[in-house]
Amino acid sequence: MKKYFFVWGMFALTAPGLAQTSHTDERISLEIRKVFEASEDQNFRLFENTYIHSPDLVLEFYSQRDFREAWIEDGKLTRHAYEFRYLVRRAKYDGLVPEDYHLPQIDDFFEAREKNERYGSAMELAAADIVLTDAFILYAGHLYSGKVDPEHAVSGWNIEKKSTDPKILKGLEDALAEGEIREHLEAFRPKFPVYQRMQRSLVRYYEKEKEITGTWNPISIRTAIKPNERHAAIPVIRERLLFWNELEVYEWTDKDLYDSLMLSGVQAFQQKNGLNPDGVIGSATVRALNKNPRDLIRQTAVNLERLRWLPDTILQEFILVNIANYSMDYIKNRDTLLHSNAIVGRAYRRTPVFNAPMTYLVFSPTWTVPPGILRNDVIPAVKKDPRYLASKNMRLLTHSGNEVDPYTLDWSSISASNFPYMVRQDPGPDNSLGLVKFMFPNRYNVYIHDTPARELFARDDRALSSGCIRIQKPFELAYLLLADQPLWTGERILMAMNSGREQKVSLRRQIPVIILYLTFWTAGDGTPMVRHDVYERDQDLYKLLTRKIASDGLLQKL
Structure with a gap:
């Protein structure tokens, strides 16, 4: 069993001669107070490589209770401590890392107590109490607002943060006073029903991971496979569909034949992965089939984190765009x-993640070409052929609105x-914005609009703007x-959309x-809904999400 030892030089404590039996509350309380009085730096190290993550809040918590222990009674761990360790x-299952919340140290201390190796000194009991408190505070904070700072560059996230105080210390006090640790800790989770559903999916993926026997080799095809065609990859594809319960076990006469029974499973799988359920096994379908449970554990974890970043305001009316779902x-x-x-935006012209209020519509809009498109597309095209405009x-205008002949x-x-x-x-019908645009003014100059290229909506990959x-x-x-405007x-x-005259409606x-x-x-x-990481953000976010807690500015600050 790995032992964790106090760093004696960090504390001015009177440990020698302390009996190894249960101690009074006053002794444990004194040791808790000395931890904060005697620290020589701001790291508040308790064990080797073990620091208090939220020293200010931990100190405030104990100060409010006159440094009385919270998780220990008569020298013994309370049932609340055991319940919290279980959590x-x-x-x-929240997509978080249990080790962030001192789990190795907690397990080590609990194991020693359970084996009656020692009851522990007042100092050890004080340290264990502090570790449990620090773990609760950090865990609750991560549940409430996430572990990773959403403003970090890899997230691409610019939605306003939660503005309310989570009142973590009150939640901890109430949890201990009422004996309801689980209820009060879980109260910090997002209230969105989808969050709880995603947790259940994550539990299932952990269970499915245990079912894997052998290796999960990637499927590779050169051309799409259509129903009633034979292909050497069909047996593995069938196995994957059976693994994900998209198929019932059945007898097949030709193992390499893409038969009609497989077709329904492929279509159901495509539907869950946001693909056109045409039954054709192409590159996008194979890419989805190649994801194993571990891949989906990671994908679920990063999206639980994204939900934790969202404001907790319940909106009665809103427009939601999911870039990855097109x-x-x-x-x-x-x-x-x-x-x-x-x-949505191409990978190199990404649609930003943000929120803003929609305030007006424009029917039969004109389109002023934005600087990026002007620089990269229009000017090069006109230089090749002035007839392009x-x-x-399109018309060439001065900034005062006067038209200029491009041939001059x-x-x-x-x-x-x-x-x-x-x-x-x-x-007009060929205007790049189509017949109407929906405006929510923002610093990105992004808005929602119609398009004349209607055929593009049939594509699986719609990162095209x-x-x-x-x-x-x-x-x-x-x-x-406009339902609240009877006129x-x-x-x-429809008339306004096709009038050929720009009209703004607030x-x-x-x-x-x-x-x-x-x-x-x-x-x-x-039903789990899996989408392709078109902007390739999941992997970088997962690395941060699983990174060891450190004061490097990448993780949330409480």
């Missing part, structure tokens, strides 16, 4: 009134750095948003728009 062990939902009174496929129904300019001397004009596309969000059902969204009937909305209330990046969630019926 720490299960931190992995989708937009309009939600009111907890009902999804509209679901629409969406197109007319072919796209020496384009060989013009570059993106010295370009003194604007390029604006007139309204320059950052803005194109939706498949713009009329339906406009109709719902805006469906007929009038909303009567601000509607929050939340743009998320979730690559995993669990649906209301318990």
Whole structure:
């Protein structure tokens, strides 16, 4: 059994001669107080390589209770201590790391007590009490607002943080006073029902990991496999579908034949992975099939962390865009009134993760080409052929609004750095914004809009835009948003969309728009929904999530 020893030089304590039997509360209380009085630095080291993570809050907690121990009674661990250790062990089902919460030290101390190796000195009991308190505070803080700072570069997260005080110390005091450790600790978790559903999925993935026998070799195909075709990869694909319970066990006559019974399993699997359920086994389907339970444990963990970052305000009406799901939902009174496929930013022109209030719509919009597209796309195209602007129904304008004839300019001397004009596309069916745009002013110049390229919504990979969000059902969204303005009937909305004249319509209330990046969630019926990490953010976030707690600025500060 690994032993953890006090670093004696860190404390000015009177340990010699202390009897190895149960001690009075006063002795343990005195030792708790001395830990904070005698520390020579701000690290508050208790054991070798064991530090108090939240010294200020731990000190405040004990100061409020006159340094009385919290987890020990008559020299013995209370049932609350045992219940809390059980909860720490299960931190992995929140996608967290139990060792962050002093689990090795807690286990070592509990094991020694249970084997009656020693009752422990007052100093040891005090240290154990502090470790349990520190673990509760840190665990509760991570449940409430996450372990990793959402503002870290790898997260790409710019949604406003929770503004409320979690009142962790009160939660701890109440938990101990009422004897309800689990209830009060779990109260710090996000209140979203999806969080609890995702936890259950994570438990299942841990269970599925135990079912793996042998190696999980990657499937590789050169061309897509269609139903009724034969392929050497079919036996392994069938095994994967059986493993994930997408197929019932059945007898097959040709092991390499993609038969009709497999087809339904493939389609169900594709549906859960956000793919077109056409039954064709292509690269995207194979990529999803190659994920093993450990991969999905990691994916679930990082998305539980993302949910912990979200503000805990319950919204009655909002628009939710999930970049990784290529989708937009309009939600009111907890009902999804509209679901629409969406197109989001390419990997190198990523749609940002943020929130902002939607305030107005624009029918038959013009499109002023943003600087990035102007620099990378439009100017190079015009330099090759000045007719490009007319072919796209675009006009060259000065910043005061005067039109300029592109044929009068020496384009060989013009570059993106010295370009003194604007390029604006007139309204019409070929306008890049389509027939309506939905505005929620923000520093990213990102908004939701229609598109003339309707065929792109049928693709599995819809990371195709320059950052803005194109939706498949713009009329339906406009109709719902203007439902409280009776003059805006469906007929009038259609007329405005096709008028060829730009028209702004203000909303009567601000509607929050939340743009998320979730690559995993669990649906209301318990179905796990797995999405491709199109921006490749999960791995970097998982590394931070599993990194040992350190004062390196990468992790949340309480």
